[in-house]
Amino acid sequence: MNWLNEIEKYKEDFISDLRGIIAIPSVKDTEKENAPFGEGCRKALDYMLELGRKEGFEVKDYNGYAGVISYGEGEESVGVLAHLDIVPIGEGWTKNPFGGEIVDGYMFGRGTVDDKGPAMAGFYALKMLKDNNIKLNKKIMLILGCDEESGMECMEYYVKHGEIPTMGFTPDADFPVIYGEKGGLNIRMKGTCNTVIKSMHAGDRPNIVIGKASLVVGEWNDSLMDMFDFYLKSNGLKGSVAYTGDEATLEIEGAFAHAAMPYNGVNAALHLLNFVGSAFQDKFAADTYYMLKDWQGKPLGIDIDGAYMGFLTMNTGIVDIENNEASIVIDIRYPNDADPDKIMEGFHKTAKELDYGLDIVLEHNMKPLFVDPNSELVQTLSGVYREYSKDTFTPNITIGGGTYAKKFPNFVAFGPEFPNRKSPEHMYVGGCHQKDEGVNVDDLLLSVGIYTASLEKLAK
Structure with missing residues (x-):
């Protein structure tokens, strides 16, 4: 069956159902009963599970951590892993982040790409297989989590309590097949510091480049104003100063981006630390900037170019300073041929050389993923992608992002974003974690066709 032709029959229902899930603000929030990640995530999970019930699928709720929509039977199973939580909205949107508005073939809204759109694509793949009475030898499980963006506690819970599929994919990245993902470290630098910074609270999540930041300093004067203006102009930045007496609030606008690709963003917090370190001869700010300024970690001696996965990347995601107490969280993505212990050694060695006062602690280490690129799973998915997309050029890849x-x-990881797609020149379309996040509707429907054909092959 040509699943691309089949999905056209479902297009309007697909768009309607996707708008319904986009409308739910499922950012992680305060834990409540049966809602470990807050009411928004609970509502999003309920929405998807109800869609499954209406279609006659087997549905199971894992206490709000995750849910499963299943089709078929068999001793072996194929899984589709998607998540329903979203990152904070951020600033600068020109479209309603919960509206699902379609403009010139693009749907806008937080989660259209990451990962509600792909989750709905997985659901419709199951729906089309069921509606067409496709006979399978393996069960297909759409597993929906609610905490992918904040540590994947949802999947840690599910692994302990749920059925583990024999094989499968997550539609939370790019096409073709992503057979490798870098490991992930969260490192916190914390302790007492000596700095002119009275207050600074920048960044929401370690996995987002800080696109806008502010801090408060004392001893402000007109000569510092001139220096700040010069700094902004020389670095091509926008910023502002608001002051009362000799106390000033400095703000810089950078550019938000995913921590896996920090080179696509501009870290406003690091720029502020650089300015304060230079203008006030503030050793703490200057040393912090020196250690963290390079996205490859060169000042720390931790830069490495992996054979399969490319460069180690580093992002400063959270900076909190108040009353000379500091806490800074760094997100590092490392290739599978890097050593996490040596990465930590680089931090400790550099801190010792600088006489840097903060303690440096490894809070989390997610090991790399690597699946044989010649395996049946990779080759089957790759073959379906090439058949449906007609793309016979793009190789299977590895990434810096971490998925389920x-x-x-x-x-x-397998889709849903296609290689070499360009946004329209007349309209800005943001990617995941960016303002005006949007997806080409036809591309998303193409991914539904690819997922349906892939599941049909894997489950037979």
């Missing part, structure tokens, strides 16, 4: 695939054996 790391939580299950014999899983890879």
Whole structure:
């Protein structure tokens, strides 16, 4: 069956259902009963599980951590792992982040790409297989999590309590097949510092480049104003100063981006630390900037170019300073041929050389994912992608982002974003974690066709 032709029959229902899930603000929030990640995530999970019930699928709720929509039977199973939580909205949107508005073939809204659109694509793949009475030898499980953006506690819970599929994929990255993902470290630098910074609270999540930041300093004067203006102009930045007496609030606008690709963003917090370190001869600010300024970690001696996965990347995601107490969180993505212990050694060695006062602690280490690129799983998915997309050029790849695939054996990431797609020149379309996040509707429907054909092959 040509699943691309089949999905056209479902297009309007697909768009309507996707708008319904986009409308739910499922940012992680305060834990409540049966809602470990807050009411928004609970509502999003309920929405998807109800869609499954209406279609006659087997549905199971894992206490609000995750849910499963299943089709078929068999001793073996194929899984599709998607998440329903979203990152904070951020600033600068020109479209309603919960509206699902379609403009010139693009749907806008937080989660259209990451990962509500792909989750709905997985659901419609199951729906089309069921509606067409496709006979399968393996069960297909659409597993929906609610905490992918904040540590994947949802999948840690599911692994302990749920059925683990034999193989599968997560639609939370790019096409073709992503058979490798870098490991992830969260490092916190914390302790007492000596700085002119009275207050600074920048960044929401370690996995987002800080696109806008402010801080408060004392001893402000007109000569510092001139220096700040010069700094902004020389670095091509926008910023502002608001002051009362000799106390000033400095703000810089950078550019938000995913921490896996920090080179696509501009870290406003690091720029502020650089300015304060230079203008006030503030050793703490200057040393912090020196250690963290390079996205490859060169000042720390931790830069490495992996054979399969490319460069280690580093992002400063959270900076909190108040009353000379500091806490800074760094997100590092490392290739599978890097050593986390040596990364930590680089931090400690550099801190010792600088006589840097903060303690440096490894808070989290997510190991790399690597699946044999010649395996049946990778080759089957790759073959379907090439058949449906007509793209016979783009190779299977590895990425710096971390997906649910790391939580299950014999899983890879697979779509939904297509290579070499360009946004329209007349309209800005943001990617995941960016303002005006949007997806080309026809591309998303193409991914539904690819997922349906892939599941049909894997489950037979």
